[in-house]
Amino acid sequence: MDNIAGSKSTLTWLVHISVAALVILWLIPTFGLFISSFRTADQIATNGWWQSLFPSEQNLTLRSAAPETQVEQNGLYVIEGQLFEDGAKAKISVWGISSRDIGSYKPGDTAELRKGGNITVQVDGSYRMESSEPFTGSRGSRVFVTATQPPKFTLFNYQDMLFKDGSASGMGKAFLNTFTVTIPATIIPILVAAFAAYALAWMEFPGRAILVAAVVGLLVVPLQLALIPLLKFHLEIGIGKGYLGVWMAHTGFGMPLAIYLLRNYMAGLPRDIIENARVDGATDFQIFVKLILPLSFPALASFAIFQFLWTWNDLLVAKVFLIDATGQTTVMTQHIIELLGTFGGNWEILATAAFVSIAVPLAVFFAMQKYLVRGLLAGSVK
Numbered sequence: 001m002d003n004i005a006g007s008k009s010t011l012t013w014l015v016h017i018s019v020a021a022l023v024i025l026w027l028i029p030t031f032g033l034f035i036s037s038f039r040t041a042d043q044i045a046t047n048g049w050w051q052s053l054f055p056s057e058q059n060l061t062l063r064s065a066a067p068e069t070q071v072e073q074n075g076l077y078v079i080e081g082q083l084f085e086d087g088a089k090a091k092i093s094v095w096g097i098s099s100r101d102i103g104s105y106k107p108g109d110t111a112e113l114r115k116g117g118n119i120t121v122q123v124d125g126s127y128r129m130e131s132s133e134p135f136t137g138s139r140g141s142r143v144f145v146t147a148t149q150p151p152k153f154t155l156f157n158y159q160d161m162l163f164k165d166g167s168a169s170g171m172g173k174a175f176l177n178t179f180t181v182t183i184p185a186t187i188i189p190i191l192v193a194a195f196a197a198y199a200l201a202w203m204e205f206p207g208r209a210i211l212v213a214a215v216v217g218l219l220v221v222p223l224q225l226a227l228i229p230l231l232k233f234h235l236e237i238g239i240g241k242g243y244l245g246v247w248m249a250h251t252g253f254g255m256p257l258a259i260y261l262l263r264n265y266m267a268g269l270p271r272d273i274i275e276n277a278r279v280d281g282a283t284d285f286q287i288f289v290k291l292i293l294p295l296s297f298p299a300l301a302s303f304a305i306f307q308f309l310w311t312w313n314d315l316l317v318a319k320v321f322l323i324d325a326t327g328q329t330t331v332m333t334q335h336i337i338e339l340l341g342t343f344g345g346n347w348e349i350l351a352t353a354a355f356v357s358i359a360v361p362l363a364v365f366f367a368m369q370k371y372l373v374r375g376l377l378a379g380s381v382k
Contacts, residue, residue: 007103019142030358036351038153044347057093059102064119064129064140076130077117083125084141095121095145105208113141119125122144157352173328174335178312180243181322181331185250185311186304192251193258194300198288201266202274218256226253227320233323243329246321250311258303265299266292280305301371329382332357 005069035049045056062083068080084090094103097111097119105111106121111200117131129135129332199205200212234240239248269292278285293300311317322329328340336353365372381382 018356033351033355033358036348037154037157037355039057039348040152040154040353041348043149043152044351052153053151055150056147056318057146060147062125062143062145064127064143065300066140067135067137070129070135076132077134077276079135079140080128083121083127083145084147090125090147090149092123092125092145092147095143097141097143098145102146115141118275119143133213142293158356161349161352161356171332171356174330174332175356177329177352178332180218180329181246181250181313181318182308183313184243184247185254188247189251189254189258189307190300190304193255193262193303194293194296196255198284198292200263202287202292203284215256215259219257219260223316227316230284231320240321240322246318249317250307250314251320253317254307254310257306261303262296262299265296265369269295273366282374298371301368305365305368305372312361313357346375 010344032049035052035183036044037054039049042060043056044060050224062085065079065081069081072078092107094106096102096104098104105121108123109224110118110120112118112127113131115136116133117129117135119127119129119141121127125145125147129141129142162175163172200208219222229250232238234245234248239245273291273295274287275290281292297370299333313333315337318331318334322331332353336350336357339350339364
């Protein structure tokens with residue numbers, strides 16, 4: 001009964017389950033990256049993102065206030081304060097004054113400091129230091145605690161990545177550089193390919209079939225095959241060390257797919273519309289601008305999605321054609337690699353940088369996804 005017209009195949013449920021599984025496998029790490037981008041370094045090092053909504057026990061290294069804050073009370077020099085910043089409602093289970101033994105004392109116990117005096121730490125992180133001699137030094141004493149902290153989320157990671165001037169992890173400049181590369185590298189091939197696709201679809205001239213075959217053949221040419229020759233050519237004409245060079249490279253590498261996709265779509269448009277426009281005296285340019293482009297918007301949007309995603313996530317072309325030793329034109333993919341070397345242990349910085357890099361492509365894809373299938377299936381059936 002599976003082959004009877006109008007009946008659903010038993011494989012339909014298998015297809016639905018497979019698609020759902022693929023979606024879940026894709027969403028889980030993306031959602032985890034999103035959650036991790038709002039967590040602190042201590043929380044990420046302590047437990048997984050799926051435990052971010054529950055209290056967690058962490059080993060922390062904290063400091064008391066500096067000696068300059070001490071006051072004299074009844075012949076003793078006293079420093080009082082709170083170990084936890086921002087009013088964190090943490091509860092200390094054990095603490096110590098040495099990293100080798102952080103569980104020496106319980107809340108309320110008093111420990112002898114190495115430089116003289118003593119310190120008493122309470123369960124909420126409040127402390128009191130006393131000494132018969134003045135406290136010396138420029139920094140407070142270190143206190144190692146094991147504390148249970150409530151869930152905490154922060155926007156500091158994004159502030160540091162995008163808006164902090166002079167920060168080694170600042171990604172704002174790389175974010176703008178990536179837009180500077182991606183937008184022209186998406187618009188230019190669409191404009192050029194649209195004219196070429198119309199000519200190959202609706203204009204009669206010698207060698208048109210050969211050009212179509214050449215475009216199809218270029219689709220299978222590996223990108224890496226043309227990198228070095230094209231770079232040498234760019235350097236000879238003086239555009240190999242800036243944005244213009246990378247724009248032209250992305251345009252050249254994206255043209256075959258753009259022409260092929262748009263040509264198939266335009267060739268499937270009703271011939272009567274084109275012929276009626278010509279009978280009315282419209283030129284090829286008027287037909288292209290007033291008829292073909294508006295009707296071809298799904299195909300244009302479909303290629304724009306592919307080209308935008310490819311150029312936004314590109315690393316190879318940017319490293320080859322966007323040569324800059326000063327870092328003024330560094331794109332986000334290259335900047336993330338640099339962060340891996342500079343902040344290899346700061347997972348909160350890397351998680352934020354990674355999510356920032358995928359946020360824009362996700363927004364573009366979901367905004368234009370309704371045109372994607374229509375554009376891809378263009379010309380497949382008559």
